[in-house]
Amino acid sequence: MKNNKVYRLFLLKGNRKNPADAEQMYVKRMAADQPKGSWTDFHLPEPHAYLWLPERGADEARVDYLLRVRTWGRRWADKARALPGSRWALTDLEWQDAEAVRALAESFLLNLYVFDTYKAERKAAPELTAVEAEGVTAADLTAMRERAAEVNWVKSLVERPVSDLNAAAFAREMAAHLKPLGVTAKLWTRKEMEKAGMGGLLGVNRGSVDEPAFAEFIYKPDNARNAKPVVLVGKGVVFDAGGMNIKTGNYMDDMKTDMAGGAMAAGILALAAKQALPLYIVALVPATDNRLNGNALVPGDIIRIGGETSVEIVNTDAEGRLLLADATAYAHKHYAPAAIISMATLTGAASRAIGTKGIVAMRERWPEAMAQCLERASEDVQERYCLFPMWPEYDRELESAVAELKNCGSGVAGMITAAKFVGHFAGKTPFLHLDVAGVAYYDKDESAWRKGATGMGVRWIGRFLELWSKK
């Protein structure tokens, strides 16, 4: 049921001394007991609420501040969801910080999403109808809505359990979403995977009752500035039980989210297509579940990646890199790309290293100009990353006595050896690897993100491509 009322949210500075008018004075008095940066509901003639925003601390980094603002965007979304179908207008009374207003509004849009497909009662999502602030246009609001919609679409895929989204369904969903945006979608047959020698994908899939999938999405606008594409490679493990090295304890609990990298790659491509970026971009998503049956891979097995490189399987739970390696080898051979960006919930080591607040990134042969775009993009959208090294000494970790490589090292620097494994198949192509294991899915609300799938990284790399397309 749609409510005709529009709720107004007025933004005020956290530590104002002199209210500009009587209403603000009144509101200020009412709010005197509230902690700074709080939310106050006032039902004056029309429904409206005031949000006292925290001011930037004297030595607070801009990104930290904007993340704090985004946290208020999440809280505002929580409030709004309690009023299903409510419509909201945002008015900046005195804050006067357009970038922060946009961060707040976008965070609101992002945090409206809830995975309620299986709930008996599905509540109508609230809407943001207007943003009235200096420096924020109606076009800005539309762009934020579109970007948030893509991120929320990615979340909706990550949330779906494997019973509802197996590899083939995952590939079909992505294709259905991308085709109307002008993207060419090619869903490979098993024969084609066999012909390309995708021993990693097919090997992991041996333990599954479902067919594997390999999705190839091509966005190639006529005005593309690059002759060689940027290839995004995303891990599409729709459920990771660990295979024969079965996960113990509660380590299997959230493994429906192990395709977050694949969904992320598709989401980034969707964003690029929606924005009509003049860039040639390809997304590759190899997909399967990693379960176990009588035919599953076992430790000691030797497979071949890209029909060539032999790999000794030491641990069947290090499966993501096998799929990514097949896709990376194919990207390298078939496209001779300008750059390869792989993205995956790849290692527990990444989340142990820096926790849940940012993406672990590693790169080789990455040009300085592109490094600058990455950094700037991260600041622009307030998605954090931390660079880890790909020191050559760690190559030895992957040396095998019986094959050219083994699929995991001794346990030290697990996120680095995983990146090295995938990077091995990129040849001389600039290679960037994003380990999103720590950030793809939250089990509780954390700062700017609601619990559940976060879609983190989509806005960052989306913005990166946008900046790069202008270089």
Ligand code: BES
């Ligand atoms: N999908 C997992 C990594 C993961 C862990 C993602 C926690 C999200 C949250 C991956 O396939 C995996 O099992 N990695 C192993 C690698 C090890 C066997 C070398 C790990 O990190 O323990």
Ligand code: MN
């Ligand atoms: Mn695994």
Ligand code: ZN
């Ligand atoms: Zn996995």
